[in-house]
Amino acid sequence: MTERIYIQPLTLVPSPQSVDGDAVRLGGSMAYAHTFAITIRDGAQVVERATATPREMAEVLGDLSGPILDEAEAQWANIGRQHPPLQCGTRTVKLDEPQVMGILNVTPDSFSDGGKFNDHGTMMRVQAAMMHEAGAALIDIGGESTRPGAKAVWEGEEIERVVPAIQHCVKMGAAVSVDTRRPGVMQAALDAGAHVINDVSALRHDPRSLQFAASTQRPVILMHAPGPSNEAAQDLHDDATYSNVVFDVFDWLKERRDAALAAGIARENIVLDPGVGFGKSLAENLALINALPLFHALGQPLLLGASRKRMIGALSNEAAADKRLGGSLALAMRGMEAGYHLLRVHDVAETVQVRNVWRGLRDAALTDFAGLVV
Structure with a gap:
C-alpha cells in the first residue's frame, strides 16, 4: 500500500x-x-x-x-485509547495528567548546564533532590551528550557517569530513567535501580537493543532522530531530509513502535517522543510542535522534550541555553494542551507550577456544566 x-x-x-x-x-x-x-x-x-x-x-x-x-x-x-500507568518498581506514574520528568545530565559537555553535575558531588545531589522534591515523577539521567557534533562516549565511561547518580536518586526514592542508546549501559543502569530506558535512537543504535529491552519488561521511550542506525554513525542529527516533517516523523515512529511490538515489548511499555530539535530546522520544529496532537493516533503514551532547545534561542534573540525558561514553559504548555503525558524538562519546579495551574483551569472547565444543553 x-x-x-x-x-x-x-x-x-x-x-x-x-x-x-x-x-x-x-x-x-x-x-x-x-x-x-x-x-x-x-x-x-x-x-x-x-x-x-x-x-x-x-x-x-x-x-x-x-x-x-x-x-x-x-x-x-x-x-481515544486510555493508557495504564507506567510501573517503576514500587512507584506508579499515572498518565491521566501531565507528568514532569526532570533532566539530570552527568556529562562534562551538556549543552544546557555546562557539565555542572558530572562529578557526582554536592551539586548533582542537590539538583536531584530539588527536582524530586519539586514534583518530578521521573528523573532522567544521561551520561552522553546528544547535541549536534558531540563526540561519542566509551560505554565504560558512560556507565561510570550514570551509575552513581542512579544509585543516589533511587536511594532517595525517585523513579529513574536512563538516557542511553547502549545495551551495556542499559543493563548497568537497571542493575543500579533504574526503572525506564530512554533511547534517543529508538533502539536502533545497537542491533542488540531491541531484544535486550524486550527481555527487561521495563518501559522504554523511543525518540525520533533521523541519524543512521548503526554504531559507526554517531550523529543523530544527520540525514535529516523530509517531504513533510510531521507525516514523516509519524511514519517513522509507527515503524519503531511496530518493531518494538514485534520484538516482544509490551504495548503498555512503549512511550513515543517526536524528537523536537533532533535533525530538524526551526521551521520543521515549529511544524512538529503545531501538530503534536497527531501522534495520539499511534496509540501510545507521548513524551515532549523541548526544554531549552535551540529553537527557543532562535526565536529569542539567540538567548543562551540557561536563559530559555520562558520559551521552555511555553512549549511545555503546548504539550499539556496537546495531551502529552510526559514533559522532559530542566526546570522542574517552574514546570510543575505551570502544570498545577493548568490542571486547575482544566478541572474547572470539566466541572462547569453551565453551558451544557440538557
Missing part, C-alpha cells in the same frame, strides 16, 4: 461539554479535540483531505475501503 492515512486532531477544546459532547479525550489525558483532519497521501503527495467531528467520523470513514480503512479505524481507536 503506497497510500497512507493520518487522523489529526485540529480543534482542541477545554471540555467536551463546551461542544455539546462532540469531542474525544486524547490518549486518556486531560485534553479534548472537537474537529479532526483526515489526510491521505500517496508517497509525498497529499491526494485527499477532509475534516470531521467525532459525530461525523463514521460517515467519512465509510467512504474508505481495504487496508486504508483498517488503518484509519485503528488510528481513530488509538486517539
Whole structure:
C-alpha cells in the first residue's frame, strides 16, 4: 500500500461539554479535540483531505475501503485509547495528567548546564533532590551528550557517569530513567535501580537493543532522530531530509513502535517522543510542535522534550541555553494542551507550577456544566 492515512486532531477544546459532547479525550489525558483532519497521501503527495467531528467520523470513514480503512479505524481507536500507568518498581506514574520528568545530565559537555553535575558531588545531589522534591515523577539521567557534533562516549565511561547518580536518586526514592542508546549501559543502569530506558535512537543504535529491552519488561521511550542506525554513525542529527516533517516523523515512529511490538515489548511499555530539535530546522520544529496532537493516533503514551532547545534561542534573540525558561514553559504548555503525558524538562519546579495551574483551569472547565444543553 503506497497510500497512507493520518487522523489529526485540529480543534482542541477545554471540555467536551463546551461542544455539546462532540469531542474525544486524547490518549486518556486531560485534553479534548472537537474537529479532526483526515489526510491521505500517496508517497509525498497529499491526494485527499477532509475534516470531521467525532459525530461525523463514521460517515467519512465509510467512504474508505481495504487496508486504508483498517488503518484509519485503528488510528481513530488509538486517539481515544486510555493508557495504564507506567510501573517503576514500587512507584506508579499515572498518565491521566501531565507528568514532569526532570533532566539530570552527568556529562562534562551538556549543552544546557555546562557539565555542572558530572562529578557526582554536592551539586548533582542537590539538583536531584530539588527536582524530586519539586514534583518530578521521573528523573532522567544521561551520561552522553546528544547535541549536534558531540563526540561519542566509551560505554565504560558512560556507565561510570550514570551509575552513581542512579544509585543516589533511587536511594532517595525517585523513579529513574536512563538516557542511553547502549545495551551495556542499559543493563548497568537497571542493575543500579533504574526503572525506564530512554533511547534517543529508538533502539536502533545497537542491533542488540531491541531484544535486550524486550527481555527487561521495563518501559522504554523511543525518540525520533533521523541519524543512521548503526554504531559507526554517531550523529543523530544527520540525514535529516523530509517531504513533510510531521507525516514523516509519524511514519517513522509507527515503524519503531511496530518493531518494538514485534520484538516482544509490551504495548503498555512503549512511550513515543517526536524528537523536537533532533535533525530538524526551526521551521520543521515549529511544524512538529503545531501538530503534536497527531501522534495520539499511534496509540501510545507521548513524551515532549523541548526544554531549552535551540529553537527557543532562535526565536529569542539567540538567548543562551540557561536563559530559555520562558520559551521552555511555553512549549511545555503546548504539550499539556496537546495531551502529552510526559514533559522532559530542566526546570522542574517552574514546570510543575505551570502544570498545577493548568490542571486547575482544566478541572474547572470539566466541572462547569453551565453551558451544557440538557
